[in-house]
Every structure is written in structure tokens, then in C-alpha cells.
Amino acid sequence: MRTIRNGLVLALGITMTALGATACSGGGGNQQTPAAAAPNEHVDLTxxxxxxxxxxxxxxxxERLHPNIKITHRKTGQGGPYHQDLTTKLAAGSGLADVTALEEGHLSDFLDKGSKFNDLSKIGPADASPDRWLGWKYDAAKTKDGKVIGYGTDIGPLAMCYRKDLFQAAGLPTDPEAVxxxxxxxxxxxxxxxxYSAKTHKAWFDSAAQNFNAMVNQxxxxxxxxxxxxxxxxNQGIKDAWTKVTDAVAKGESAKLTAFSPEWNTGFKQGAFATKVCPSWMLGVIKEQAGPExxxxxxxxxxxxxxxxxxxxxxxxxxxxxxxPKEAAELAAWLTAPEQQIKAxxxxxxxxxxxxxxxxxxxxSQTDAYFGGAKIGELFAEQAKxxxxxxxxxxxxxxxxxxxxSPALKAVEQGKSAADGWNQMVEAAKKITR
Incomplete structure (x- = not known):
């Protein structure tokens, strides 16, 4: 998600191809990858x-397919604190799980620490080859020296969600093709x-930050x-996006809700905004927060x-x-195989x-009755391409x-000028990268 992760966002058994030599480098220097477990030897993985x-x-x-393996799943909440904890454990040299998830928005903070991760292109199963994934997804997990530190799970292709009833009330088209x-x-x-906002005196979107994030990602x-x-x-593109979003705020288009806050959650139920930037994983958020009604x-x-x-x-x-690491790589490869990702x-x-x-x-063929029977599988596959x-x-x-x-845009929504908000963002970014 995933960024629900902030954020966007699938069990057939697969026989794992035997690995080659396991004494390849697992990190930097002369560190050697631990030997694989003996056949049927009990292995605990986290x-x-x-x-x-x-x-x-x-x-x-x-676990049924691999009776000798026991998996302990550590599942936590939002991605920010999770990744901060990973950074601490990485520096300490202990405490990380055998298979550790990284969110794409935080991946950059770990790519420059490639020596702390196994190169999956060397220790992973042969069937986990680059052509399993969309090229841009696979390449994003490569360090500058070509090391592959992660197998891709989900993606968040972008579409747009909207409230048909609010569109109809405002005299706008409601059919997915017509909009x-x-x-x-x-x-x-x-x-x-x-x-829309001038006519109805209602918000067009939920928050400036959600739109700005999508624009910057493009x-x-x-x-x-x-x-x-x-x-x-x-980067002129960032400045242009800032101008467009803050102009929209000035025109009353934003509901001024902080994403994933209680007020934002309630906003889905109350129809507080008419449109929503919709990575694929957002559909689940909308259903949960807007409710069956x-x-x-x-x-x-x-x-x-x-x-x-x-x-x-x-x-x-x-x-x-x-x-x-061998058994961990096999687990990671299995979880990211097409069959398992469809199940997820x-x-x-x-x-x-x-x-x-x-x-x-x-x-x-996957449809979603909540969204009027929309062919969501086909739709997001189209957007992904x-x-x-x-x-x-x-x-x-x-x-x-x-x-x-995000905090700077929130400040603009609360009354700070767009120029002062821009300066706030720049100064905060400088402190982060200092």
C-alpha cells in the first residue's frame, strides 16, 4: 500500500529451483552468506x-508446502514508524526479520545501505528472474552498483475515484467513460x-497533500x-505542482483533511469531498471508511x-x-510470485x-460491487502499463x-500564504537532507 500504507495494495504452490553456491557475498567486504539448512532441517523464519x-x-x-519451516509474522501499523525502527535495527546490526518489507517511498533510504542486504539476484531462486516483474518495478530496487535488494510485491497504479451522487447533484456526468x-x-x-466548488460551496478533493504527492510522483x-x-x-515541476495545488486551495477546492486522520476517515462517510486520487490500494480504504451505506x-x-x-x-x-538467507529468499520469491500476488x-x-x-x-475478471461492478482488475492493469x-x-x-x-501544504490550508508555505517546505527539506 501502500502508502497506506500512507498506503496502494494477492495460493498455488511453486517448486523452488535449487540454488547455486551459497557462499556468495551477502553484504560488503568478505562477508559470506551462511550455509543453507540441511534437507528437512527445521528452520524458523521471521x-x-x-x-x-x-x-x-x-x-x-x-508452511504446509514446507513442513520444516515455521514463519513468525511481525505485522505493524503505518509505514513511517516502521521504517524508522528498521533504520535503528540496521544500524545496531540486529533485530531485523529474515524477510523485511520496505515501502517504495522509503526504499531510497536503504538503497545506499546495500551492503546490509543480500543480493537477491545471486541468492534467490532461478525462477525469480527480472522478467517476472514490470521493468520499472524491478529496476527501482537496484543499488547504484547493480545489486538487487528487494523483490517487488504490489504497485499503486493511479486512477481517479469520485462520488457519483455528488457529481449528479452538481450537473456533472456520472458515467466512468463520460467523466x-x-x-x-x-x-x-x-x-x-x-x-464545482463555486456552484456547490463544497470541496472537490480531500487534501492538497494527496494531490501534490501524486503530481510529484509523476x-x-x-x-x-x-x-x-x-x-x-x-525542480520547476515541483514548483509548478505547488502553484496549481495551492491555487486550488485558495478557490475552496480542498476539504483540508489530513490523510488517514479520524476526520479524513469520517469525511468519506459524510461526502466531504467529491473526488479522490486513487492508487489501486485506495479502493480498500474507501470501502472501509465510507462504509456499506x-x-x-x-x-x-x-x-x-x-x-x-x-x-x-x-x-x-x-x-x-x-x-x-537462502530459505528467506525462497520465501520472499514465493510470496512475490504471480499466483500469490493475485491471491493477495x-x-x-x-x-x-x-x-x-x-x-x-x-x-x-476481478470486479468490485462496491464501485458499481467496476472491472477493477482490468482497469488497474491498464493504468499500470x-x-x-x-x-x-x-x-x-x-x-x-x-x-x-505535507505539513507545509496543511499550513497553507489553515491560512498560511502559498509563498510562506513553500519556504516552510524548502527549509524542512533542507534539514532532512543536511
Missing amino acids: LATFTEFGYEALIPEY KPLFATWDSYFQAGAD LPEGYISTDDKLAVET NANKWAVTAAFPGGGGNWGGSYLTVPTQSKH FQAKGNFPSQVKALTDPALL KVQKPQYKGPGDGQIQENAS
């Missing part, structure tokens, strides 16, 4: 995830919002440049301002702290990043989103 990965039914299935022109570009989206380069320098002040009021369409993008998704890593999608809505999964009838390559996210990227841009 798996650490946050929010919802959809693994509850998959873990016992894996697409409103969401063609950010200019058309915010103009439609200005018209840029070729984000908060951090490819040479790991802070790019907030030099709002079924069929929400709709989703295969359109997104600017063409598409990705927000959310995670990876499974095997830290060099693991005493059973069906369980929790985490959209798979695997190429075969995106063409599997089990995925494409619009993402061409990952945006480079250098160290501190996720922290800037959570602790610089």
Missing part, C-alpha cells in the same frame, strides 16, 4: 510487514473543481536529483491527470542479519507488479513527503 500485504492465508499455505475529460490533465481537473525527477542533491528549489455512490475510472503514475508498492528484502490482491486489494499476473484471467520507468528517489525522499511537503 517476516516483517506493515499495514496490509494480504499474507495471512499465504503464510500457512507456505474522463474532467481528469485528462491537472488543469482540467482543477478547473472542474473550481467550477515527474521524471522528484525531491532528490540523481546525484543525491536536494532538488526542491531547482455508501456502496454504489463511489465510482472509479481509468483516467488520471497527466496520463498515469504510480503511488505505493513495496519490496521484500533479506537483510544480511538473517541466519537463513483478492484478499486486500494490493495490485500485483508481476507481468504474468497482469494478463491472468483471475486478475482481469502507462508507467514507463521509476522516478529516482534519493535518500530522504519519503521523509520529505511526510515531514516537509
Whole structure:
């Protein structure tokens, strides 16, 4: 999710291909990967995830397929505190799980610590080859020297969700195809919002930060440049996005709700906003927070301002702290195989990043009655294919989103000028990357 993770977001057995030599480098220097367990030797593995990965039914299935393996699942809440704890344990050299999940927004904080993770391209099963995943998903987990530290789980392809009843009351089209022109570009989206808010005196979207995050994620380069320098002040795309979003706030388009706060949750039930940036995992959030009384009021369409993008998704890593890296890599590979990721999608809505999964009838036939029977599998598979390559996210990227841009936009919603809010974000970002 995943970023529900803040955030977006699936059990057939697979026979694991035997690994080659296990004495390859597991980290930096001359460190050697521990030897694999003997056949049928009992192995205890730990798996650490946050929010919802959809693994509850998959873990016992894996244990049935591998009777000698016992998995302890450490599942925690929101991603921010989870990743802070990982940083502490990584520095301490102990405490990390054998298989440790990383959220894509925080991945950059760990890619420069590649020596602390096993290279899965060397110790993982042969069937976990690069062509299992969408190219941009696989490449995003590579360190600068080419080491693969994570197997991709889900992704968060972007679409738009909207309240059909609120659209109808405002004289707007309600059919998913008919609303697409409103969401063609950010200019058309915010103009439609200005018209809606002027007519109804109601909010068009939930929060400035949610839209801004999606807009920044679409840029070729984000908060951090490819040479790991802070790019907030030099990246014109970020400044343009800031201007568009804060202009919309000034026109009354924002409900001024902090994402995942109690007030934001209640806003779904009360119809506090008419549209919502919708990575695939957001459908589950909407259903949970809006409740059964709002079924069929929400709709989703295969359109997104600017063409598409990705927000959310995670990876499974095997830290060099693991005493059973071979077995841990096999578990991570199995959990991220297409068959298992489809199961996770069906369980929790985490959209798979695997190429075969995106063409599997089990995925494409998936519908959601809550959203009027929308073909959500087909819809998000279409949106996923619009993402061409990952945006480079250098160290501190996720922290800037959570602790610089989002608080600054909240301040603007509470009355601070757009110019002062921009300066607040810049200064906060500088402290993070100092």
C-alpha cells in the first residue's frame, strides 16, 4: 500500500529451483552468506510487514508446502514508524526479520545501505528472474552498483475515484467513460473543481497533500536529483505542482483533511469531498471508511491527470542479519510470485507488479460491487502499463513527503500564504537532507 500504507495494495504452490553456491557475498567486504539448512532441517523464519500485504492465508499455505519451516509474522501499523525502527535495527546490526518489507517511498533510504542486504539476484531462486516483474518495478530496487535488494510485491497504479451522487447533484456526468475529460490533465481537473466548488460551496478533493504527492510522483525527477542533491528549489515541476495545488486551495477546492486522520476517515462517510486520487490500494480504504451505506455512490475510472503514475508498492528484502538467507529468499520469491500476488490482491486489494499476473484471467475478471461492478482488475492493469520507468528517489525522499511537503501544504490550508508555505517546505527539506 501502500502508502497506506500512507498506503496502494494477492495460493498455488511453486517448486523452488535449487540454488547455486551459497557462499556468495551477502553484504560488503568478505562477508559470506551462511550455509543453507540441511534437507528437512527445521528452520524458523521471521517476516516483517506493515499495514496490509494480504499474507495471512499465504503464510500457512507456505508452511504446509514446507513442513520444516515455521514463519513468525511481525505485522505493524503505518509505514513511517516502521521504517524508522528498521533504520535503528540496521544500524545496531540486529533485530531485523529474515524477510523485511520496505515501502517504495522509503526504499531510497536503504538503497545506499546495500551492503546490509543480500543480493537477491545471486541468492534467490532461478525462477525469480527480472522478467517476472514490470521493468520499472524491478529496476527501482537496484543499488547504484547493480545489486538487487528487494523483490517487488504490489504497485499503486493511479486512477481517479469520485462520488457519483455528488457529481449528479452538481450537473456533472456520472458515467466512468463520460467523466474522463474532467481528469485528462491537472488543469482540467482543477478547473472542474473550481467550477464545482463555486456552484456547490463544497470541496472537490480531500487534501492538497494527496494531490501534490501524486503530481510529484509523476515527474521524471522528484525531491532528490540523481546525484543525491536536494532538488526542491531547482525542480520547476515541483514548483509548478505547488502553484496549481495551492491555487486550488485558495478557490475552496480542498476539504483540508489530513490523510488517514479520524476526520479524513469520517469525511468519506459524510461526502466531504467529491473526488479522490486513487492508487489501486485506495479502493480498500474507501470501502472501509465510507462504509456499506455508501456502496454504489463511489465510482472509479481509468483516467488520471497527466496520463498515469504510480503511488505505493513495496519490496521484500533479506537483510544480511538473517541466519537463513537462502530459505528467506525462497520465501520472499514465493510470496512475490504471480499466483500469490493475485491471491493477495483478492484478499486486500494490493495490485500485483508481476507481468504474468497482469494478463491472468483471475486478475482481469476481478470486479468490485462496491464501485458499481467496476472491472477493477482490468482497469488497474491498464493504468499500470502507462508507467514507463521509476522516478529516482534519493535518500530522504519519503521523509520529505511526510515531514516537509505535507505539513507545509496543511499550513497553507489553515491560512498560511502559498509563498510562506513553500519556504516552510524548502527549509524542512533542507534539514532532512543536511
